[in-house]
Amino acid sequence: MQSEKHLGDYFQKRSEKGKPGLPLFSVTMNNGLVHRDTLDRKTDTNLADEEHLLIKKGDIAYNMMRMWQGASGLAEQDGIVSPAYVVVAPNSGIDPLFASYWFKSPRMIYLFWAYSYGLTNDRLRLYFKDFAKIPAAPPPVADQRRFATALRTSDQAILQTQELIRAKQRLRDHLVHGLVTGQLRLSHFGDPIRSRSMPFGWKRKELIELARILSGGTPRKDNPEFWGGNYPWYTAKDLKSFRLAASQIQITESGATSGSRIVGPGTILILVRGMTLLKDVPIGVTTTQAAFNQDVRAICANDDVDPTFLAYALVGRRNQLIRMVTRSGHGTGRLQKESIAELPILMPQREEQRKIADLLTTADTELALLHQQLSQLCSQKRGLMQMLSRFLHSNDERTSPP
Structure with missing residues (x-):
């Protein structure tokens, strides 16, 4: 029977001082x-490069106060980190990329918490001497690399999708602002505005002229x-x-007619009271x-x-709406009905409205x-x-906290 191994058998602490000119890294959760x-x-830091810790490609740095919350990261290149961190270097029996995922697994997060010391969670610290005592039985390196490759591929797909979402969101926001103000026009409806305040055939109207506010x-x-209900x-x-398709709470028809109000599909809902209004x-x-309740119109x-x-025209006027928000006596944001009613909206002909709405709906x-x-x-x-x-x-059911 093999003797129990610990993280100290697979990782060494790196305590080398930083070198000038290397990039500075931080650990995030x-x-x-x-x-x-x-x-x-x-x-900002007032420390010289030499007062930081050196971290080499393949090393892992962790925040000893937050290791039990997942605050560790793999170095993809040489650099320097805060001397408040701990830097560990894996030996030949550990694939560095695998280790970076291993340290995020629920079992390891639990063990990092169990081996940290402090009276309360916000005072817990995982020093290297305690890190080194944590029982560990990693799989063979070949298995480590298979897991690491699969997880890295997954992360890359997530990252690419997130970047695509950000790009699409920027385009969507640009289209909303441009199309509802006439600064952009669909080709067969005319030219965008230049020096005029609105495109030819459009009308400026207050919201109360276009809708009922309930x-x-x-x-x-x-x-x-x-x-x-x-x-x-x-x-x-x-x-x-x-697009509002569901709410956390449902009511019955009698509840709606007794204390609320029923509106049909295609109704615009806007928040008029709450702390959220101070920023959006x-x-x-x-x-x-x-x-809907009394905080919504x-x-x-x-x-x-x-x-x-x-x-979409209201979304395009969101910044103006935010400027119209006032604070109540206890600090809650409020958007007065009168302010909403007087909001100016540029209105094209109905067919252009529909085409703009269709295009923006497609983007959404x-x-x-x-x-x-x-x-x-x-x-x-996940x-x-x-897995x-x-x-x-x-691989090892013997691992247990002290």
């Missing part, structure tokens, strides 16, 4: 090791006959997407009959107005499909990590 200047947060409400919560009941928590104005369009387009175009559909693809890829990645965990568990 979600993205591993990244260039420090790519981080949004302020991370208030919502909350049925009595002590009446079970009002709750759990077939009507979505939208609140601030539900306005997370442009959520806007969505119902796809079914629905009800419904905008029901007139018969001669395409409701989807009007919704493409984005939704990409998000669905990303969700599937992330699910596949499946691979679960890795099961494989490691079957």
Whole structure:
């Protein structure tokens, strides 16, 4: 029977000082090791390069205060890191890429927590001497590399999809702003605006001239006959997407008529009260009959107005809407009905409205499909990590915390 091995049998601590001119990296919980200047947060350092730690390609750096939360990362090139980190170098029995995924597995995260010391979680620290004591039984290197290759391929697919989503989102936002203001035009409808305030044939109207603005409400919560029905009941928590198909809470027809209001599909919902308004104005369009609470207003387009175009026109005016938000006495954001009603909207003829709405709907559909693809890829990645965990568990069931 082989004697039990530990991480100290597979990793050595690297304590070499940094060298001038090497890139500076930071450890993150979600993205591993990244260039420090790519981080949004302020991370200036007064330390000289030589006062940092050297990290070589294939090494792994970890934040000893956050290792139990997944704060570790693989070095893809030589660099330097904060002396507050721990740098470990794998030996020949460990594939570095495999180790970077291994350290993110649920079992290892648990062991990192179990071997950390501190009175509370926010004071836990995993020093190398304790890291080295953690029981470990990695699979053969050939198996390590198969897992690592599969997981790296999965990560690359996720990254590429995320980049495509960001590019599509930028294009969609550009199209929304341009098409609803006349700065972009569909070719067969005329030229975009140049010096004029709006394209020929368009009209400037206040929102109240184009739609009815309705208030919502909350049925009595002590009446079970009002709750759990077939009507979505939208609140601030539900306005997370442009197409609104479901809500967290449903109400009955009697609940809607007693304390709320039912609107049809194609109704625009806009948040008018809540902390969210201090940074964003959520806007969505119902796809079914629905009800809504008092923090939301419904905008029901007139018969001669395409409701989807009007919704996109409001999205295109989001920055203006944010500027209209006021604070109540306790700091909550508020968007007054009068302000919404007076919002100026540029309106093309009905046919151009419809064409613009169709084009932007297509762009949103493409984005939704990409998000669905990303969700599937992330699910596949979780499946691979679960396979890795099961494989490691079957490889060594002796691993246990102290």
